[in-house]
Amino acid sequence: MAMIKVHGHPFSTATALVLCCLEEKQLQYELVLVDLSSGAQKKPQYLALNPFGVVPTIQDGDLTLFESRAIIKYLAKKYQAQGTDLLGNTLSEQALVDQWCEVEAQSFFPPAWNILVQTAKVPMQGGITDEAIVKKDMEKLEKLLDIYEERLSKCKYLAGDFFSLADLQHLPCAEYLVKSGGKGDLFFSRKHVNAWWEDISSRPTWKKAAEKLP
Incomplete structure (x- = not known):
């Protein structure tokens, strides 16, 4: 290979x-x-x-x-047969993986990224954080993570009881949010979301991949 x-x-x-x-x-x-x-x-x-x-x-x-x-x-x-199966074994499981991947891309990433830009990138470039944008997107994430909390009260991971692309996709932005002042409470204040985050962020594969992230 x-x-x-x-x-x-x-x-x-x-x-x-x-x-x-x-x-x-x-x-x-x-x-x-x-x-x-x-x-x-x-x-x-x-x-x-x-x-x-x-x-x-x-x-x-x-x-x-x-x-x-x-x-x-x-x-x-x-490479589905090698390493961790990130797609699911049945058509139903694969559909759920696709569904939650879309949720990450369309509903989680945009507000999370906006918050990171406003609270980290803008100040680094000498600008002033637009608190109105941060407030609006924090509210979006609060509502979204309430949905996650309900979902994760029924299964260990977003697509079911197996780690998948749906969980993997959340790692980069969530890592920064958790490490940002005051933003980690988005995860920590929700019992099942917090357990999910502790699980996926402690995977050796993510720790290795993210070790050089600033």
Whole structure:
């Protein structure tokens, strides 16, 4: 089996997501550093791989693929029989995985990312946090995580009693939220959400993938 190349950066949450998936699937890979500080992701050599100029991008044999969620779904399908099965065994289980992956992408990630941008990125760039945006998106997450609490009172993970892509997709943004001042209570204040978070964030695969996240 040829080694999978991952063009990315250890500070990138999307790169960490892909690396975690590779670790779960017990696949060999090479991390090819894309120097974001020098703008390497916007230079012709990288744009030939990914015309959007963002990380990560993988090369698996003749296939070049970008967009982290598409990458991890591809890896989970192609190498389903190896490592952790992240898709489910039955059609019903697979449908539930897809459903909760969509919830993460459409309902969890947007407000979570907005909060992180406003509370971390904007101040780092010398700007002032827009507290109205933070308040609005915190309210969205509060309502969403109430739904998660109900769901997780009935099963260990979002798609059922097995760890899947649906849980994996939450790791990068949730990691930052938990470590942000006052935001961790979103998880800690909900019994079942907290148990779920403690479980998925303590997986050795995630700890290895996220060890260089700032």
